[in-house]
């Protein structure tokens with residue numbers, strides 16, 4: 001089979017199985033298997049495709065048809081201009097999470113050597129983006145689950161962030177048990193889906209780790225932990241991602257610690273993050 005035929009076969013298979021973004025996904029999988037850029041297909045369309053790679057390509061197309069997220073098949077995904085390694089056991093970075101990074105870079109712009117925490121760091125996309133864009137910041141990324149921690153460590157070395165440190169631990173233990181400096185800024189995209197809603201999620205999302213999605217019965221478990229066990233030590237500001245309809249409750253938690261709370265709205269018009277600034281000085 002030629003390169004052109006192989007790629008079209010992949011596209012058709014995905015299309016027939018209802019994969020919405022079939023053309024791009026077939027191409028991305030092709031480019032990752034053949035380790036090539038976009039122009040390769042144009043230049044070699046009539047050339048015979050390598051047999052072993054063709055088999056691997058069709059196996060991967062099949063795995064996509066069976067519900068594996070395309071990001072896991074490719075093995076990496078872009079976030080805030082960098083490529084992050086992803087796979088089983090780690091949440092795939094989402095574009096709306098870039099809101100937290102935008103806020104953080106803006107907030108930190110005039111700080112000299114700010115300490116920043118990324119709680120429930122997963123792939124590290126939030127904290128490592130900060131570290132990469134702000135060499136003077138010291139970023140600590142905390143992640144509990146070994147599979148995710150493994151991706152976090154790999155992404156840290158891949159980006160070469162000498163100002164970032166991956167910390168293996170459970171945020172429900174609280175700041176006090178970690179041997180860390182007090183932070184100027186706390187960031188987190190914690191699990192926030194109500195446990196009962198997990199079975200209703202899109203099948204691709206169900207392939208992502210439940211531990212990265214499940215926010216407990218109310219969906220707010222991690223915001224309560226952050227508010228009770230981490231915000232007391234936070235000197236400056238905090239920003240957390242949240243699900244649709246959750247911002248008001250999180251604002252009420254944050255207003256105990258911060259004089260100013262606001263929400264960040266994503267490109268779908270959904271209140272996607274809560275930010276607290278102007279730390280109340282009368283609380284411990």
Ligand code: GLN
Pocket residue numbers: 091092093094097120121122123124125126188189190191211212213
């Ligand atoms: N911080 C990571 C992200 O935003 C992982 C979040 C999580 O596992 N809940 O993608």
